[in-house]
Amino acid sequence: MASATYYITAEGNDGDKDIGGGGAWSYTGTDLQFGSDSSGDAHTIGLRFVSVAIAAGSTITAATLTGHLAGFGVPDGTLRTRVYGIDEDNTAILTSDPTGRTKTTANVNWDEASKTDPIVSPSLVSIVQEIVDRGGWSSGNAMGFLILDDSSDADPASSYESYEGDSSSTFALAITWTLPASSTSSTTTSTSTSTTSSTSSSTSSTTTQWPDPNYAQGIMRITKEGRDVINSNYLDDFFFDSDYPLLKVHDYGSFTTGITGLKEIAHTLGYIPYAMVFSQYLENDGGGGVTITDEYYQHDWFLRGASYYSYGYTKIYDDKLDIVIENINTPTPGTINGFYYIFVEEVI
Amino acid sequence: MSFKIKVSKSGFDVLDATDAKNFIFDSDFNHLKTAGSGSYTQAMDTTDRHTTTIAHGLAYRPLAMAYWRDTANSKWLIASADPEDTVGRHSINASCGLYCDATNIYIRLWNYTGGTTTFEVKYEFFYEGDA
Numbered sequence: 001m002a003s004a005t006y007y008i009t010a011e012g013n014d015g016d017k018d019i020g021g022g023g024a025w026s027y028t029g030t031d032l033q034f035g036s037d038s039s040g041d042a043h044t045i046g047l048r049f050v051s052v053a054i055a056a057g058s059t060i061t062a063a064t065l066t067g068h069l070a071g072f073g074v075p076d077g078t079l080r081t082r083v084y085g086i087d088e089d090n091t092a093i094l095t096s097d098p099t100g101r102t103k104t105t106a107n108v109n110w111d112e113a114s115k116t117d118p119i120v121s122p123s124l125v126s127i128v129q130e131i132v133d134r135g136g137w138s139s140g141n142a143m144g145f146l147i148l149d150d151s152s153d154a155d156p157a158s159s160y161e162s163y164e165g166d167s168s169s170t171f172a173l174a175i176t177w178t179l180p181a182s183s184t185s186s187t188t189t190s191t192s193t194s195t196t197s198s199t200s201s202s203t204s205s206t207t208t209q210w211p212d213p214n215y216a217q218g219i220m221r222i223t224k225e226g227r228d229v230i231n232s233n234y235l236d237d238f239f240f241d242s243d244y245p246l247l248k249v250h251d252y253g254s255f256t257t258g259i260t261g262l263k264e265i266a267h268t269l270g271y272i273p274y275a276m277v278f279s280q281y282l283e284n285d286g287g288g289g290v291t292i293t294d295e296y297y298q299h300d301w302f303l304r305g306a307s308y309y310s311y312g313y314t315k316i317y318d319d320k321l322d323i324v325i326e327n328i329n330t331p332t333p334g335t336i337n338g339f340y341y342i343f344v345e346e347v348i
Numbered sequence: 349m350s351f352k353i354k355v356s357k358s359g360f361d362v363l364d365a366t367d368a369k370n371f372i373f374d375s376d377f378n379h380l381k382t383a384g385s386g387s388y389t390q391a392m393d394t395t396d397r398h399t400t401t402i403a404h405g406l407a408y409r410p411l412a413m414a415y416w417r418d419t420a421n422s423k424w425l426i427a428s429a430d431p432e433d434t435v436g437r438h439s440i441n442a443s444c445g446l447y448c449d450a451t452n453i454y455i456r457l458w459n460y461t462g463g464t465t466t467f468e469v470k471y472e473f474f475y476e477g478d479a
Contacts, residue, residue: 139358220355220373242355242372242373243372244372245357245372245373246372246373246379246380247379247380248368248371248374248377248378248379249377249378249379249380249476250368250377252476252479253479254478254479276411276413278409278448278477281429293447294449295447295448295449295454296409296447296448296449296478297429297445297446297447298427298428298429298446298447299429300428300429301428301429302429312429339409339477339478339479340479341411341476341479344368344369344377345369346369
């Protein structure tokens with residue numbers, strides 16, 4: 001059993017549209033009109049939650065949306081809405097009108113007879129399950145919802161906080177689920193061979209097929225001070241999040257080379273790795289000559305004089321870095337110092 | 349006996365994986381640790397140059413990265429070296445250079461667009477550096 005709560009974490013992930021009044025989709029407003037507005041015009045709310053870490057094949061056991069009152073509107077009658085999922089593997093951002101996107105077959109009535117804060121939806125298990133059961137769903141995808149007016153009573157206006165209105169009180173999606181059973185297959189092979197000396201052998205192996213959802217869903221997170229490691233869903237709150245790889249340092253060092261030179265740094269990775277190189281370089285001295293800088297620059301520079309030029313760059317191979325410095329008629333001798341880092345991660 | 353902390357990527361057995369690429373975290377390797385980060389906007393007059401100095405407090409030359417854009421253009425670019433000598437590489441008449449010494453990070457902007465504009469810069473520097 002696992003559970004998580006997801007929030008709206010950036011502009012473009014919630015919005016509403018005055019359907020009845022012919023208004024345009026708005027994703028920058030400070031509130032979201034629930035059901036219909038004070039003129040009785042029907043509204044549709046769109047919500048998008050990112051990084052929903054539910055493995056494909058999981059069974060959803062609970063799912064609700066929660067919203068917080070934005071401060072105005074006491075319903076005079078019953079708000080009647082109907083909730084749909086956006087029927088996409090990885091719901092695209094809501095900066096364009098999402099009301100015409102394909103909806104899930106599953107939908108749920110959500111009626112509110114009185115002003116409450118917060119409002120909590122009925123169970124949305126059927127909707128979330130339909131999205132997670134999509135063939136293209138995978139853990140970490142974005143999940144979207146549309147909340148449509150469903151013939152609310154006249155003048156029941158009630159609006160709820162948007163990300164732009166109060167980013168700490170956005171709609172929240174709480175989900176509880178159970179992971180699919182581990183996909184494990186077992187292969188047993190037995191071989192017997194008889195000769196005059198009668199020897200026999202047997203082998204037995206168990207093969208676990210990866211990814212194993214039970215294993216893959218283990219998450220390690222370390223938050224910054226003051227952030228809740230359980231409830232925070234904002235990536236920048238985390239020092240470490242096992243959903244995201246870190247650059248691992250394979251090798252680093254310093255080098256010295258002449259102003260025309262090639263410094264070769266060997267590595268053993270066998271692929272093209274990420275690398276960073278900083279070095280001193282040459283700059284105009286203002287009197288027609290050049291000098292070597294005291295500061296260290298990214299090793300990606302070019303200097304052009306009236307009768308000379310000089311440049312530095314790095315070529316990355318699957319077995320080495322070539323740190324190149326070339327000069328044509330550049331009148332300053334000397335050596336250039338620098339340093340480099342090579343990372344384990346492969347450039348794809 | 350040494351202890352290790354390893355977190356494998358989804359689909360890899362943390363006990364059996366041997367390729368370092370298959371680990372999200374591996375205590376056998378150092379990782380870049382952010383020492384500081386920030387962002388700012390800079391109004392630029394015609395043919396203006398402007399250098400922002402950021403004290404890093406590390407007493408050595410750190411690895412650093414910066415990205416920038418002309419707010420009239422949505423394209424973010426990675427800072428290179430001296431903008432005066434790299435201008436034109438990005439097919440726009442402006443550039444951003446990043447360099448450092450043992451005291452500061454320097455971000456130098458150069459506007460040669462022919463008009464006034466505003467640049468936006470984001471930067472990050474790390475505890476790892478001057479090897």
